[in-house]
Amino acid sequence: MKISEVCFIISSLYVPTEGLGAYPKLGLPGDEESGLTCRTYVFQDESHTLGNALKSIINRYDDVDFCGYTVPHPAESKMHFRIQTKETPALEVLKRGLKDLQKVCDHTIDLFDKEVKEFNKT
Amino acid sequence: MPQLEEKPRVFLEEYRLKNAANDYGMADEKWNFKKFVKNFRIVIVRLDNFEMEFDLIGLQPAFANAFRRLMLSEVPSMAIEKVMVRNNTSIIQDEVLAHRLGLIPLKADPRLFEYRPEDATEGTEYDTLEFSLKVKCTAVKSQPKDSYRTEDLYENHSVYSSQIKWQPIGNQASVHKEADVGPVHGDILISKMRPGHELDLQLIAVKGIGKDHAKFSPVATASYRLLPEITLTREVVGGQAALLQSCFSPGVIGIDSEGKAYVKDARYDTCSRNVYRYDDIKDAAILSRIRDHFIFNVESVGAMAPNVIFVEAVKILRDKCKSLLDELNSF
Numbered sequence: 097m098k099i100s101e102v103c104f105i106i107s108s109l110y111v112p113t114e115g116l117g118a119y120p121k122l123g124l125p126g127d128e129e130s131g132l133t134c135r136t137y138v139f140q141d142e143s144h145t146l147g148n149a150l151k152s153i154i155n156r157y158d159d160v161d162f163c164g165y166t167v168p169h170p171a172e173s174k175m176h177f178r179i180q181t182k183e184t185p186a187l188e189v190l191k192r193g194l195k196d197l198q199k200v201c202d203h204t205i206d207l208f209d210k211e212v213k214e215f216n217k218t
Numbered sequence: 219m220p221q222l223e224e225k226p227r228v229f230l231e232e233y234r235l236k237n238a239a240n241d242y243g244m245a246d247e248k249w250n251f252k253k254f255v256k257n258f259r260i261v262i263v264r265l266d267n268f269e270m271e272f273d274l275i276g277l278q279p280a281f282a283n284a285f286r287r288l289m290l291s292e293v294p295s296m297a298i299e300k301v302m303v304r305n306n307t308s309i310i311q312d313e314v315l316a317h318r319l320g321l322i323p324l325k326a327d328p329r330l331f332e333y334r335p336e337d338a339t340e341g342t343e344y345d346t347l348e349f350s351l352k353v354k355c356t357a358v359k360s361q362p363k364d365s366y367r368t369e370d371l372y373e374n375h376s377v378y379s380s381q382i383k384w385q386p387i388g389n390q391a392s393v394h395k396e397a398d399v400g401p402v403h404g405d406i407l408i409s410k411m412r413p414g415h416e417l418d419l420q421l422i423a424v425k426g427i428g429k430d431h432a433k434f435s436p437v438a439t440a441s442y443r444l445l446p447e448i449t450l451t452r453e454v455v456g457g458q459a460a461l462l463q464s465c466f467s468p469g470v471i472g473i474d475s476e477g478k479a480y481v482k483d484a485r486y487d488t489c490s491r492n493v494y495r496y497d498d499i500k501d502a503a504i505l506s507r508i509r510d511h512f513i514f515n516v517e518s519v520g521a522m523a524p525n526v527i528f529v530e531a532v533k534i535l536r537d538k539c540k541s542l543l544d545e546l547n548s549f
Contacts (some may be wrong), residue, residue, distance in 0.1 A: 139542075145287040146538060152280035156249035191546055194539045199251055200281065201536035205529055207260050211272075212525050215262040 135186035139175040143167050147175045153200075154193040159184045227447065230505040232494040237509075262525075263513075270524035273445070274512045282442055282512040288531035289440040291428035294333075295521050296326040296347060296399075298433075302420035308377075310409045315419075319351075320433045322379050322406055323519040324423055326399040328436070329530075331425045341422060343388030347399055349421040350385055353377050355411035375411055380404030382421065402520030436527050438517040445511035446487040449504040454479040462499050465492035485513070 139146065147165035154163040162180040179186040229236045257276035264271040274282055301316040308315075326347055334345040341348070356373045368375045379401040386394070409417065428435030448470065454462050459479035463471040472482035489507065494500045516524040 142538075145284050145292070146535070148280045149278075149284040149535070152278050153249055156247060158248060187546065191543060194543045194546070196249065196251060198536050198539040198543070200254065201532045201539065203255055203258070204260075204281075204285075204532050205536070207258065208272075208525070208529060208532070211260045211262050212265065215265055 132185040132187070133181045133183065135179055135190075137177045137179075137190060139177060141173045142175040143173065144175075147177060150177065150193050150197055153196050154179060154189060157189060157192070160189060163189075225511070226509040227506040228444070228509055230489060230491060230507070232491065232500070265525060267523055268518050268520065270514075270516045270518075270528075272514050272516075272528075274442075274514060276510050277512070278510075279512075282514075284535060285528065285531055286440055286442055286514070288534050289437050289516065289527055290435055292534050293436045293527055293530045294328040294425050294427050295434050295436040295519070296324045296328050296331060296423050296425055297431070298322065298324070298349070298421045299424045299426065300422040302422070303418075304420065305416050305418035308409050308411050308415040308417055315409065315417075318408055319419075319421055320431070322382075322408075323402040323521065324399065325397070325402050325521055326394070326423070327521060328425050329522075330394070333426075334424045341387070341424065343386075343390045343393075345424060346387065347390075347423040348385045348387055349382045349400070349423065351377070351382050351408075351417055351419040351421060353381055353411070354416045355413055357413040372411075372413055377408040377411060377417060378404060379406035379408060381408075436519055436522055436530075437524070438519050440514070440516045440527075442512040442514045444507035444509060445513055446484045446489050447506045447508055448481045448484040448487065449506070450479065450481060450502055451504060452502050454499060454502050458499050458502075461496060462493065462502065465496070465499075465503075466490075 144165075144167065147167070151163050151165050154160055159181050160179065161182055163178065165175055165177045167175050177190070179189050181189055227238050229238070254277070259273075259275040261273040261275065262270075263273065274285075298320045301312075301319055303312050303316075306312055306315060310318075324347070331347075332345045334341055338345075353374050355375055358371055358373055362370055365371070382401055384396045384400055411417075426434035448466070455477050459471075459473050459477055462479050463473060465471075467487045469482060470484055470487045472480050474480060489505065491505065493503050493505070514528075516528060518524045518527060522530070
């Protein structure tokens with residue numbers, strides 16, 4: 097039985113040498129030279145659930161050139177999340193995306209609870 | 219109906235699906251949380267302890283799908299995970315029996331329990347439920363001569379889930395009631411036996427998620443579909459009206475007192491393309507679905523009410539974002 101653990105995010109930038117056994121070098125073109133605006137983040141124990149929801153938000157930000165995700169292999173529970181922007185650091189965009197998704201969830205919970213209460217009244 | 223034109227639609231034509239000309243799949247719009255809040259609506263249609271139908275209107279398919287996926291595979295529930303077999307002389311093999319027992323839905327509320335740590339060998343009262351199942355099949359002594367019915371001949375010839383006994387650990391007896399932790403249904407047949415067959419099992423239930431094993435999934439089904447919409451383009455009367463009516467699910471097309479067909483309620487249409495089989499009426503109806511109107515159907519297995527399951531699912535997504543943000547901020 098596997099419990100969904102706290103996820104580790106490892107950017108190819110932040111872990112250049114250590115942990116390479118577990119994470120083969122991503123070797124994505126552009127990550128070395130393009131500065132802070134292009135990144136691939138590796139999400140442990142995440143998949144389409146978070147990937148697609150997050151992508152659909154970040155893709156609609158003004159400064160974002162490209163955002164996409166992939167689950168490289170079905171047998172590994174990893175999700176690669178790629179962000180390319182014009183100017184904003186990719187990390188900022190990722191944080192903003194997560195914040196927005198959190199806001200969406202909070203609003204959904206509030207609205208749903210309200211509607212259920214309303215429904216039970218009648 | 220107001221603002222009908224503003225809804226994004228997908229048209230079900232005879233040989234293809236077509237999006238409206240001005241529809242860019244809701245992906246080109248810039249993200250705006252205020253606008254999302256303004257457009258997003260939830261309508262509860264049906265709700266009881268086991269089943270629920272509700273509409274999520276005005277949101278991205280990615281969110282609807284995330285909620286669905288979360289309900290199926292990441293909302294926890296309790297299920298029997300380990301079976302200690304002290305004695306099993308029935309014809310059902312140990313491993314098959316253990317698998318069957320694992321699939322029995324338990325009433326225990328997973329929110330009152332913790333996950334058992336991976337390295338733990340012993341369960342505690344906070345993460346484990348223990349049950350026992352001890353049944354022996356015997357022949358009834360006073361067998362009636364002319365009856366061959368199993369219930370007249372044998373005692374305990376069928377083992378049901380109601381025979382599973384809860385054995386509280388530690389303080390559990392004061393926190394939970396037996397009726398609130400045991401099997402949801404008492405009439406699940408576990409095994410059939412004959413005289414001499416015996417079961418003596420210790421069952422250990424833990425908290426888990428559907429990603430690990432389907433038995434931990436709190437829902438029997440959780441699915442969504444898009445709201446169907448049928449528009450009649452011309453008057454359809456008489457025999458044609460009856461034909462049109464027969465092309466759709468019952469209750470979808472109505473016929474008024476003048477014999478004219480009208481769309482009564484397209485919601486429960488199966489969206490089959492039967493109309494296109496008839497040349498004389500295929501021009502009369504436009505079939506479409508609303509692309510941001512999701513009709514959710516959630517069927518609980520019994521431990522939690524379906525509305526609770528949905529809220530738990532959204533909470534899981536929120537907490538994921540939160541813990542990821544905390545981690546990113548510590549870089």
